Amino acid sequence: MFTPAELLEIKALLTPENKIVILTHYNPDGDAIGSTLGLKHYLRAKGIEADVLTPNDFPKFLKWMPDAKKCVIGEYKRKVASDLIREADVIFCLDFNSPSRIGILGEWLTKAKAKKILIDHHQQPENFDYVYSDTIIPATCQMIYHFIEAMGDEGLVNKDIADCLYTGIMTDTGGFRFRSTSATTHRIVAHLIENGADPSIITSNTWDTNTISRMRLLALILGRIEVVNDGKVAVMYLTRKELQEYGFQKGDTEGFVNYGLSIAGVRMSAFFMEDLYEDFIKISFRSKDDVDVNQFSRKYFQGGGHINAAGGKSNDPLMETLEIFKEKIASENL
Numbered sequence: 001m002f003t004p005a006e007l008l009e010i011k012a013l014l015t016p017e018n019k020i021v022i023l024t025h026y027n028p029d030g031d032a033i034g035s036t037l038g039l040k041h042y043l044r045a046k047g048i049e050a051d052v053l054t055p056n057d058f059p060k061f062l063k064w065m066p067d068a069k070k071c072v073i074g075e076y077k078r079k080v081a082s083d084l085i086r087e088a089d090v091i092f093c094l095d096f097n098s099p100s101r102i103g104i105l106g107e108w109l110t111k112a113k114a115k116k117i118l119i120d121h122h123q124q125p126e127n128f129d130y131v132y133s134d135t136i137i138p139a140t141c142q143m144i145y146h147f148i149e150a151m152g153d154e155g156l157v158n159k160d161i162a163d164c165l166y167t168g169i170m171t172d173t174g175g176f177r178f179r180s181t182s183a184t185t186h187r188i189v190a191h192l193i194e195n196g197a198d199p200s201i202i203t204s205n206t207w208d209t210n211t212i213s214r215m216r217l218l219a220l221i222l223g224r225i226e227v228v229n230d231g232k233v234a235v236m237y238l239t240r241k242e243l244q245e246y247g248f249q250k251g252d253t254e255g256f257v258n259y260g261l262s263i264a265g266v267r268m269s270a271f272f273m274e275d276l277y278e279d280f281i282k283i284s285f286r287s288k289d290d291v292d293v294n295q296f297s298r299k300y301f302q303g304g305g306h307i308n309a310a311g312g313k314s315n316d317p318l319m320e321t322l323e324i325f326k327e328k329i330a331s332e333n334l
Contacts, residue, residue: 001150002132010130011151013115014043018089020050021114025096026103028058029254030206032095034168035119035140037065039092041160042148050092053081055103059251064205065167066160074104081105088114095140097125097133119143122305123294135306138180141168145188159196166197167206174258178308179289214252217242221256221271225263228326232334233268234260235325239318240274248276257284267291267334270325274318281314281321291334300328 002010014020022039024032036052043050052067056075063069074081085091085108097120099106109116118128121140125133137143145165148154169189173181176189193199221236228235236256253273260269268291271284283301285293286309293310297303303312314321 001134001146002130006130007150010117013090014046014048016048019084019087020048020090020092021084021088022050022052022092022094023085023096023102023105023109024052024054024094025101026055028054028056028062030062030171031139031141031168033058033062033065033068033071034164034166034171035094035144036071036092037067038141038144038161038164038168039094039147040067041158041164042144042153042156045156045158045161046153051084053084053105055105057250059254060249061206061209061251061254062167065164078104082108085109085112085114088112090114091116093118093120093128094144095120095122097122099126119147124304136180138178138182138185139169139172141165141172142185142188145192154191157191157195162192162195162197163202166192166199167202170199170202171206180306180308211247211249211252213247213249216246217248217252218256218259220246222259225260227263227266229329229334231265233270233329234263234266235270235272235322236260237272237318237322238274240276243274243276257286261286261288268293268329270329272314272318272321272325279315281316281318283312283314283321283325285310285312296328296332300324 022036024036040050040052052071054071054073057073072081091112091114093116096102099109116128117130118125119132119140121135121137121143123135125131132143221238226235257269257271260266268287273282275282285297287293292307294305294307297310297312301312301314303310305311
């Protein structure tokens with residue numbers, strides 16, 4: 001958490017007169033959108049308005065959250081996003097650890113005169129004016145709740161805040177089943193429910209709104225899932241052609257990588273997907289126990305993240321990337 005002195009300085013910055021912007025990472029997920037909107041509604045409860053910016057669009061199944069459709073999407077409104085960052089007095093940076101993680105917004109953030117406040121749970125954060133970084137906490141949404149507590153404003157948590165923070169915690173813990181989920185996480189979730197979050201509605205809005213294209217793509221990859229490395233690693237992939245043929249929509253492949261971990265004996269799952277527009281391979285890694293996919297991704301695939309959840313990329317063709325992956329994983333001691 002921020003030091004007591006830093007909290008006092010941050011409190012002094014959070015005034016209705018200051019222009020406040022909240023940023024999150026490229027390809028925003030449930031924790032990214034939940035934390036940014038949760039913070040926005042917390043500031044509103046204090047009488048302070050803020051603008052939420054995302055580098056690119058996010059899945060439709062996250063747009064039910066209050067004010068989600070008011071987010072400024074950088075890829076669609078470049079000038080608006082640029083002006084907001086340039087004119088900001090305070091910029092909150094949520095769920096990312098480096099300007100390189102926010103696409104077209106990164107260069108503007110680096111040049112901005114604003115005080116920059118980082119709240120994030122990824123490893124190896126870069127320098128910001130104020131840094132609250134904790135890799136043990138499973139979701140940035142939980143960190144936003146801790147921030148609200150530290151500000152002495154736990155009593156301000158309302159239904160809008162609760163809905164957003166619950167969503168991010170739920171999605172980044174895999175439905176509260178990842179090992180990073182703690183007793184503290186559950187106590188916070190209980191308080192969010194007491195303040196209006198409805199688990200059944202949130203789950204339905206977020207996870208039970210599948211598109212036909214998602215279901216067909218899921219059937220496709222599950223039908224050809226491969227288990228390698230003596231049954232310890234699951235491998236899945238999708239080609240650009242398949243995405244086009246099945247009518248891919250943003251968010252359709254969210255969570256696909258987790259299916260590999262449901263196979264008995266599998267300790268690591270990897271999902272490879274050709275980007276729809278550019279010539280690179282997007283990679284998602286998940287693991288169990290002490291299998292460190294963060295270090296694996298950093299070492300071999302230009303990525304990183306958490307011990308049990310990380311991302312990466314490859315500029316080699318898909319099939320070549322799959323072979324490289326199998327070679328590298330065979331050389332690692334799982």
